[in-house]
Amino acid sequence: MMMFTLKKFKCYSFFALSVLIGLTACKKQETVDSTLSNFRVINAAPTLGTYNVYLNGSVLNSAALPFAGSTAYLAQNAASYSLKFTYENTAESLLTKTITLSSSTYQSFYLINKPGNLDILAVTDDxxxxxxxxxxxxxxxxxxxxxxxxxxxxxxxxxxxxxxxxxxxxxxxxxxxxxxxxxxxxxxxxxxxxxxxxxxxxxxxxxxxxxxxxxxxxxxxxxxxxxxxxxxx
Incomplete structure (x- = not known):
């Protein structure tokens, strides 16, 4: 009886693992948790500058973003947040704006324009x-x-x-x-x-x-x- 139970447990475990692998292999458009938003940030400012990006004070990038550099999609609770950009080696804000992350969506936030006139363009990704x-x-x-x-x-x-x-x-x-x-x-x-x-x-x-x-x-x-x-x- 113990051997049967153990085999059954292993079978169930394999099935659960298979389901988990299947779920994690799903494409990005299949947002499961309706409370979450998925977003990324792209540097499209037309200069030689490289930038760090902060969401509510927490840095998002592992290396400063060069021109056309992008973070991977990040999952976050749907809400409003402060998005800040700094140069690579400074903490001083070049641009700080409030963004709204919408539930069950993928969004891209592009840093645009020259320094002194920097702005963020938000685009929803289908x-x-x-x-x-x-x-x-x-x-x-x-x-x-x-x-x-x-x-x-x-x-x-x-x-x-x-x-x-x-x-x-x-x-x-x-x-x-x-x-x-x-x-x-x-x-x-x-x-x-x-x-x-x-x-x-x-x-x-x-x-x-x-x-x-x-x-x-x-x-x-x-x-x-x-x-x-x-x-x-």
């Missing part, structure tokens, strides 16, 4: 995967002095998304997975303004395509316009 054989791409224009932009695969005759002005983002758009570059074009003229590095886009994953930097940088501490691709994690 991480649904309607088709598991597609990758998902979102263009977000975070260049303060830029015109509206279109995004297309290099040499493609049609655009992935069009007419994104400063501080606007497209939804996530399904594209065929593969390794390719992306062209950023001025909406009004069709002139090519920047090209991304060659990136491998994987099926089932979401990607931020950030138009960042400045069309007309004032000095060598400001970044020129570029296209940055971030796999969302």
């Amino acid at each position: 991480l649904a995967v309607p088709s598991t054989d597609k990758a998902y791409v979102r263009l977000i224009n975070l260049s303060p002095d830029a015109p509206a932009f279109d995004l297309a695969k290099t040499s493609a005759t049609t655009s992935i998304t069009t007419n994104k002005t400063f501080k606007t983002a497209s939804g996530f758009i399904a594209v065929d997975p593969g390794t390719f570059t992306l062209d950023l074009k001025e909406t009004s003229t069709g002139i090519l303004k920047a090209i991304s590095e060659s990136t491998t886009f994987l099926a089932g994953y979401h990607y931020d395509v950030i138009a960042g930097g400045l069309v007309n940088p004032a000095n060598d501490t400001e970044r020129t316009l570029s296209v940055q691709v971030l796999q969302i994690k």
